[in-house]
Amino acid sequence: MIRDITIGQYYATESIIHKLDPRVKVVCTFAYIISLFCFNQLSGYIIAALFFWCITKLSKVPFKFIVRGIKPILFMLVFTALLNLFWTSGEHILIKYGVITITAEGVKRTIFMALRLVFLIIGSSLMTLATTPNQLTDAIEKLLRPLNKLKVPVHEVAMMMSIALRFIPILVEETDKIMKAQLARGADFESGNIFHRIKSMAPIIIPLFVSAARRATDLALAMDARCYNGGEGRTKMKPLKYKKQDIIAYLIMLLYITVIIIAGKYLPF
Amino acid sequence: MKPFINAKGLVHEYSRRDEEGNVTGINRALDGIDIEVKAGGFIAVLGANGSGKSTFAKHLNALLVPTEGTLYVDGMDTSEQKNNLPIRRTAGMVFQNPDNQIISNVVEEDVGFGPENMGVPTEEIWRRVEESLKSVGMYEYRKDSPNHLSGGQKQRIAIAGIMAMKPKCIVLDEPTAMLDPSGRKAVIKTVKELNKKENITIILITHYMEEVTGADYVYVMSEGQVKMKGTPRQVFARSEELAKYRLMVPEVTKIALGLSKKGINIPKDILYPEELTDILLKIKSGVL
Known part of the structure; x- marks a missing residue:
């Protein structure tokens, strides 16, 4: 399960989406996520789904890669869904059994909430699959540059994010290795109650932290050796410049948002 | 001719500290090292674990500074902080663990990291990245993620990342320790080619004796001191002495x-x- 996290896993291919300026992708992903909360009826979801499907097709990223991002949050998804299901009050009661009440409104809200979460996750998954982490942090760095004036260390934060993303797969692999090593020595991660199981994670977490700290020291040395000296005086191998396609992408996004808002206001279902 | 690297009486001490940060003892990792390297040479530093060879390597890049003695790299004193960046541009460094020195998720972006830091203009970065990836024979992998490469390939990427900074010298600190035999061969072959074709000074730090056969000159270190030096032939002929320093011919x-x-x-x-x-x-x- 731990291997399935897609965030930070770049899917290398040539597509229009891959070629877009990363700033466009970041802004549009945010806009898309916000747009998910701008409507509350079926037609909105259909439009959001269609739009997402089109972008996915354009990006040439296989659908199963995107869906993989949902698996790790499945638990959270089910949990919020259940909360919504049981705790939404409404007029049309479907089932009433003791303290449990399920209303029609609750069912509707549950489905919509779950859908929203799914779209949210696959939306951001698609962005990370179609953008290299370095581009992503470049974009964030450039978008947040105004904060520099408020003494926010934008470049440093962006750098840290990009390194974190780079090390996710490595640390995942390492966790896997440690787990197997502990299993081979008779560790048991599966049985017992929840507290017992949390306790049994310690032999995984501790070596993982130790090794992460060691990696961090090594990496810091390697960065020093390669003349890394903060953001000042740095040039870019891939500088960000808006091209025609990026403007078009913004316009398409704007169109989508308009459609979603209008649909939310005027469509009856 | 002035030596490219000149170490005189180089001493480095690590202090051991207890939990409160009080100094409880001092480890002498380097104890009076004298080493001279000519520009364009291929030098190997041999030593078992704990011999101080990695500490020496870190001095060459000004990652550590001498406690006593002096070290000049291309005429620059490493103990002066203002020389840090120029020294690091002159002497690039490749480390042991290939995973822990690759910064980016795409090969070409990683190779471009050094030149970016140095403020090289964009077109020049691209030219350098192409050139250095070709010189280590990894050009066809430029769009790949380093996570999908073997250890030997990753190490060659790391070398390319240093090459792109156009150093006069590359220090390799046990670059093959974590590699399999084929990866080891590929890395050493690359290093030798860079030395011959591009005339880059190579300082290879290792404990694999097979790798130093191509070197011009070999230094054997133990307990922070240079115990033996000479051409590989001269050093290898003294196998009993080498065994004393836990090295095998x-x-x-x-x-x-x-x-x-x-x-x-x-x-x-x-x-x-x-x-x-x-x-x-x-x-x-x-x-x-």
């Missing part, structure tokens, strides 16, 4: 030494398998 040299002990007239300083075969054939046919 290459298999071929060992065979030749064993044969010579048995009374066969064979040189003690054989480095390559082909050399041994040649001599044995000559002995068999009665030439020697």
